Amino acid sequence: DNSDTLKATKTSRFDPAFTDAVINATGPKASPRLRQVMASLTRHLHDFCRENEITVEEYMAGVAMINGAGKMSDAKRNEGQLLTDVLGLETLVDEITYTLAGEAVDIPTATAILGPFWRKDAPVYAMGESIVMNGIPEGDHTFMSGRVLDFDTGEPIENAEIDIWHTAPNGLYEQQDPSQPDMNLRGRFYTGSDGKYNFYCLRPTSYPIPMDGPAGKLLTLLDRHAMRPAHIHFILSAEGYKPLTTQIFDRRDRYIDDDVVFAVKDSLVVDFLPREGDPRARFGLEYDFKLVSY
Ligand code: MBD
Ligand code: FE
Structure with missing residues (x-):
């Protein structure tokens, strides 16, 4: 029975269980602090997308903004x-x-x-x-x-x-x-x-x-x-x-x-x-x- 391993892909992404599956992918060697803040960040990010029904187009605009900031993040610009x-x-x-x-x-x-x-x-x-x-x-x-x-x-x-x-x-x-x-x-x-x-x-x-x-x-x-x-x-x-x-x-x-x-x-x-x-x-x-x- 592989229903457990397939859980993440079978669950609707709207279901909080999908978020749990992503968080639970964290391995045992992650530090406690990183485990805590990344679980929280993941929950907030997923909830943010669900609440606002973020589209692929909007997501891509956000990625472009972060990439653009990265390109301009030398010592002169930050x-x-x-x-x-x-x-x-x-x-x-x-x-x-x-x-x-x-x-x-x-x-x-x-x-x-x-x-x-x-x-x-x-x-x-x-x-x-x-x-x-x-x-x-x-x-x-x-x-x-x-x-x-x-x-x-x-x-x-x-x-x-x-x-x-x-x-x-x-x-x-x-x-x-x-x-x-x-x-x-x-x-x-x-x-x-x-x-x-x-x-x-x-x-x-x-x-x-x-x-x-x-x-x-x-x-x-x-x-x-x-x-x-x-x-x-x-x-x-x-x-x-x-x-x-x-x-x-x-x-x-x-x-x-x-x-x-x-x-x-x-x-x-x-x-x-x-x-x-x-x-x-x-x-x-x-x-x-x-x-x-x-
Ligand atoms: C500044 O000059 C500054 O001091 C801060 C905090 C952010 C942007 C420009
Ligand atoms: Fe300043």
């Missing part, structure tokens, strides 16, 4: 991640990782998503230097300063690394834009024993995420705009502390409540204040980062 971003996935996973895991309760500086445009090995600058390489004249230069603190004790953290990146006034990160010098508007700084940092950057502008790939095509089909509110990215790291990936957002930006990738959190919204008597900057911005020790 289209695969961008695609998940416009669906709110990276923001959701960030929240799950740092909130539901019980970590955000003791990380007063909130996290925000990494996004597709971080680069490793940004130039190391001395405190007080500018990350603006080509003296952008129309840019609103900003003096940013603050401290990196131990959340539990409030004590300054020495030798904390602050890795920063943001877009140029034309809305492009340097790796997207041949007209910018390599590593423009990126930099790393190290705090002294007082935990203080300060540097010059620009007051960033809101900008559209790249629209010439599958993420852009999806936004167009969904009748959605592509704008991110003006933001500056940070990764903070220090020995003995949990690394922090975050972004700060300009309160005055018109997209502050309408971010295409849903990344804004209240505690990360900041005010750029007018700065008097500094020929190098029109705006001042202060922000303290609070890290949690291991």
Whole structure:
């Protein structure tokens, strides 16, 4: 009697038993975590197709979108991640990782998503230097300063690394834009024993995420705009502390409540204040980062 082995092919694909058969094909060597998430993913995907009566044509359009993102997923584009971003996935996973895991309760500086445009090995600058390489004249230069603190004790953290990146006034990160010098508007700084940092950057502008790939095509089909509110990215790291990936957002930006990738959190919204008597900057911005020790 081979009715058991033929079960998967005999069952109607609309029957949940078909989904069980696919899940049960997993072998004994799969790790428990993989077994769990793939069973769940399979159930959600099958239910999604049944609920929406997905056709072959629609399925093929989805496959083409994923293949298209894959083709554009080099270091300059990272289209695969961008695609998940416009669906709110990276923001959701960030929240799950740092909130539901019980970590955000003791990380007063909130996290925000990494996004597709971080680069490793940004130039190391001395405190007080500018990350603006080509003296952008129309840019609103900003003096940013603050401290990196131990959340539990409030004590300054020495030798904390602050890795920063943001877009140029034309809305492009340097790796997207041949007209910018390599590593423009990126930099790393190290705090002294007082935990203080300060540097010059620009007051960033809101900008559209790249629209010439599958993420852009999806936004167009969904009748959605592509704008991110003006933001500056940070990764903070220090020995003995949990690394922090975050972004700060300009309160005055018109997209502050309408971010295409849903990344804004209240505690990360900041005010750029007018700065008097500094020929190098029109705006001042202060922000303290609070890290949690291991
Ligand atoms: C960005 O600049 C960004 O920071 C994120 C998270 C997604 C798309 C473009
Ligand atoms: Fe960004």
